[in-house]
Amino acid sequence: MGVSHIKLNKRAANNVIKLAIVGFELQSKTAMDLFFMQHQGSYGLVSAEHADVLIIDMEHPAVKPIIEQYRDSRPIIAVTATENQFSGFETLRKPLDGKRLIKAIDQAVDNYATAGVASDQSTVNSVSSEGEKAFQEYQKRLATGRQAMADYKTLTSDRDLSSSQVRKRFQLDQENASVTPYKTVSDDGVASVETADSNAVESQQPVSAPVEAPVELKTAEKRPQDVKAKLSYQMVYECCGNAPDVDMHEPDQRRKVFFKEDSTLLGLLQQAIAEGEAQNVAVEITGLPGTLAYLNEHKKFMFDFSEDLLIPLALTRFGYQELTLKERPDLDLNRPSLTGSKVSLIESDEMIWKLALWTSKGRLNRDIDPEQPYRLTSPLDFDRLLVIPHATTISSLWGRHSLSALEVVKVLKIHQRYVFSFMTAAFALGVFR
Missing domain, CATH: 3.40.50.2300 (Response regulator)
Known part of the structure; x- marks a missing residue:
């Protein structure tokens, strides 16, 4: 000095x-x-x-x-x-x-x-x-x-690129990209979150399998109920962000916590499920850096690119008709017919849950009223779903009581971002009433 x-x-x-x-x-x-x-x-x-x-x-x-x-x-x-x-x-x-x-x-x-x-x-x-x-x-x-x-x-790169730039970058990266395993639990390979808000919670990873006939699905090993891996800081940030709480009575601050689901990949995933169930056929979302399709018969999503790319795609606002839905009767669980060397298969509720968390990033879907009481209609299986800090506590409280998002924040004395991310993901799954 x-x-x-x-x-x-x-x-x-x-x-x-x-x-x-x-x-x-x-x-x-x-x-x-x-x-x-x-x-x-x-x-x-x-x-x-x-x-x-x-x-x-x-x-x-x-x-x-x-x-x-x-x-x-x-x-x-x-x-x-x-x-x-x-x-x-x-x-x-x-x-x-x-x-x-x-x-x-x-x-x-x-x-x-x-x-x-x-x-x-x-x-x-x-x-x-x-x-x-x-x-x-x-x-x-x-x-x-x-x-x-x-x-x-x-x-210094800006992740809020235009969607065309995002796709171009991802297509270039795809040559060296590999499918990231995302479903097995590692107790010693994940850094812990060193804050009072961070719970030791499970790190989950998606199933990946080579394109072969048939495509074999892997099932996550059941862990002891008292063993939990710790989420990394990066994973918590990707799902919940790190924004401070805001005064919901101040209009300028209140606007910061909402996002529109329109023109997002999350919205297209939900449309793909609806069309696939209605037409009884596999449906692909076209315009992405690879193939992403909903297999209605098996209630699963199939994609042939790294799941890491889904995180920035979840935050991208796509233009009119930039992403479209296409019926793919040729796609089948045992005959994927994808061009990529590897494919990943994931349950539809797991995919929607993850995309909703990544899209939310601590914000609230604009279709949700934070002052309106809600209650979970069914329990959430956190043996399969990606876990965020306080997820089991929030789920337990909302499963027993009809409360608003702001009331849950107040009762549990936790940051708004954790409750908003959880509520957006649960809302996307349709388990609120």
């Missing part, structure tokens, strides 16, 4: 603070990126190695090594949705807004400079050599700053 005053003096001359954004979800990081691009004269976004100030999402479990590495060499802004205070850092509560973020950056820089000057005064004999070294390092950062900013912009 003895070199902070040199960094700040150089910053005053250059008038640009180099920032690194660490641990945030893509949507938040993209929003911050756009915000700081509007203030390029004062702030620049670079990697953590080249940054003057680090902005860190403290709820992300992967940021701990970065904090340990840089806590004594950079000002750090600790962003949190909790009431925790982080000693030595400038603490900033979610949700973020531009004015508070800029104020926190300035405060972090000033506090760090003050601490650095005090440290310098107590180590007079070492200031000269440390300061000279820091100055040289900073000069190197000046030389590489613009390149780092360009690299950052190149590497």
Whole structure:
């Protein structure tokens, strides 16, 4: 910390603070990126190695090594949705807004400079050599700053691509993509969520089988009732997001928690099931980077591309007639007739449940009234369905009582995002009344 005053003096001359954004979800990081691009004269976004100030999402479990590495060499802004205070850092509560973020950056820089000057005064004999070294390092950062900013912009991708771009990218990736097993439980290969909101819950994976005649279905092994694997942070984020709770009585905040099912893959899946049952024929959803079809006779979905691609597809808004339904009487469980080298088979309720969670990502289907009481008409089988934090508790409560989503949040004292994701998925399965 003895070199902070040199960094700040150089910053005053250059008038640009180099920032690194660490641990945030893509949507938040993209929003911050756009915000700081509007203030390029004062702030620049670079990697953590080249940054003057680090902005860190403290709820992300992967940021701990970065904090340990840089806590004594950079000002750090600790962003949190909790009431925790982080000693030595400038603490900033979610949700973020531009004015508070800029104020926190300035405060972090000033506090760090003050601490650095005090440290310098107590180590007079070492200031000269440390300061000279820091100055040289900073000069190197000046030389590489613009390149780092360009690299950052190149590497920062936006998952809200147009659907045509999504399909093109997926088709290119498909050459090397493999079907990800998604149904067996691993107790030691999955990172745990290091937050108070995270329950140790089951990680599930889809069945995959080579295209052969016949296609053999694999059944998930039953685990002991008291053995549960832990969901990774990434899986929880994909299903529930990490947005903070909002005031549902404020119209501007309330709008943030809803999404339209129209023009989503989830909506097409439900239409495929309805048409397949009505026409008694297999139905394919065309326009995707591979074949995805509903086999009405077996109540299963079949697809020949990696399930990893379903996650961004679930968040994509498709244009008019970009995805269509096509009857496929040639598709059969024992004669798939697919072009891919491998196919995956998954029960229709498992597929709908997963797609609804990924589409919701902590939001609520606009067709659902969060103040309207609901009750589950049938139990949910979490031996098969993808489990999210608090899923069994929410299911038990809604199975015994008729409650609104907001009442469930209040009774269980959990984040809205878990209840909204659960309710959207259960609503998609049609198990609410």
